[in-house]
Amino acid sequence: MAKGREARLQELGIVLPALPAPGGNFIPAKTVGSMVYLSGVISNNSDGLITGTVGIDRTLDEGYAAARACALTQLAVLARHLGSLDAVKGIVSVNGYVNAVAGFADSPKVINGASDVLVEIFGDAGRHVRAAIGVSALPRNALVELQMTVEI
Numbered sequence: 001m002a003k004g005r006e007a008r009l010q011e012l013g014i015v016l017p018a019l020p021a022p023g024g025n026f027i028p029a030k031t032v033g034s035m036v037y038l039s040g041v042i043s044n045n046s047d048g049l050i051t052g053t054v055g056i057d058r059t060l061d062e063g064y065a066a067a068r069a070c071a072l073t074q075l076a077v078l079a080r081h082l083g084s085l086d087a088v089k090g091i092v093s094v095n096g097y098v099n100a101v102a103g104f105a106d107s108p109k110v111i112n113g114a115s116d117v118l119v120e121i122f123g124d125a126g127r128h129v130r131a132a133i134g135v136s137a138l139p140r141n142a143l144v145e146l147q148m149t150v151e152i
Contacts, residue, residue, distance in 0.1 A: 005085045005086070005088070005121065005122070006084070006085070008121055009121065012120060012121065014072065014117075014121070016072055016073075016075055016076040016079060017044065017045070017046070017069070017072055017073055017076055018076070019073075019076055019077060019080060020041060020042075020044060020073065023042075023139065023140075026039050027039065028041075028077045028081070029077055029078065029080075029081035031081070031152070034089075034151055034152055035092065035149060035150070035151055035152070036078065036081065036082070036149070036150045036151075036152055037149050038074050038077055038078065038147060038148045038149070038150065039147065040095075040097070040145045040146060040147040041070050041073045041074055041077065041145065041146055041147075042070070042138060042139055042140060042142035042144070042145050043066035043067070043069050043070050043142050043143045043144040043145070044069060044073060045065075045069045049140055049141075049142060050062075050065075050066045050069060050142065050143045050144070051140070051141040051142060051143060052099065052141070052143050053099050053100060053101060053143075054098055054099065054100040054101065054104055054106075054110060054134075054143070055100055055101030055104050056101055058143055060106055060109055060110060062143065063098055063100075063109075063110035063113070063143055063144060064109065064110055064112060064113035065113060066110075066113065066142075066143040066144040067096055067098075067110050067111050067112070067113030067114040067144045067146065068113035068114060068116070068117045069113075069144075070096075070114055070144050070145065070146035071094075071113070071114035071115075071117050071118055071146060071148075072117065073146075074146060074148050075121070078148075078150060082152065087152040088122070088125070088150055088151070088152060089125065089151040089152060090122070090125040090126070090127075090128075090150070090151045091118050091122060091125065091126050091127070091128040091148065091149075091150055091151075092128055092129065092148075092149040092150060092151050093128050093129045093130065093148065093149040094111070094114055094115060094118070094128050094129075094130045094131075094146065094147070094148050095130070095131045095133070095146070095147040095148075096110070096111030096114055096130065096131065096132045096133065096144065096145070096146050096147075097133050097134075097135050097138060097144065097145040097146075098110045098111065098132070098133070098134050098135065098143070098144055099135060099136075099137065099138045099141070099142060099143050099144070100134040100135070102136070104134045105134075107132040107133055107134040108132040110132065110144065111130065111132035111144075111146075113144075114146055115128070115130060128148075
């Protein structure tokens with residue numbers, strides 16, 4: 001199955017990003033039984049931290065791209081934790097937090113950036129339950145933070 005998933009990443013032109021440096025007194029992933037709980041990761045890309053606030057200095061589309069970047073970082077964390085994406089049976093849940101202006105009603109559209117790429121990569125196994133929440137601040141002024149739970 002891993003070869004299929006690795007091939008799928010290549011087919012989609014996706015290269016998993018470098019892992020972020022630890023940001024506090026926690027671990028990035030913890031396996032309990034058949035579940036892997038992933039700590040939140042903030043939005044980064046090859047240029048560094050993706051910061052800002054949707055509705056002030058960032059657009060919904062930029063938020064979508066930041067959520068996608070978070071999902072790819074989570075997959076990189078998961079690949080390191082498991083040795084590969086081979087053991088992943090499915091994505092169980094995604095909690096997405098969007099740094100947004102008060103009253104911003106489109107957090108689900110932003111977090112679709114993560115959900116869409118997970119389904120692109122894993123197919124039906126990428127479908128998950130989800131929360132998409134607008135917040136007034138995130139660590140380091142990140143645009144998006146994403147937390148996931150995965151079944152192995």
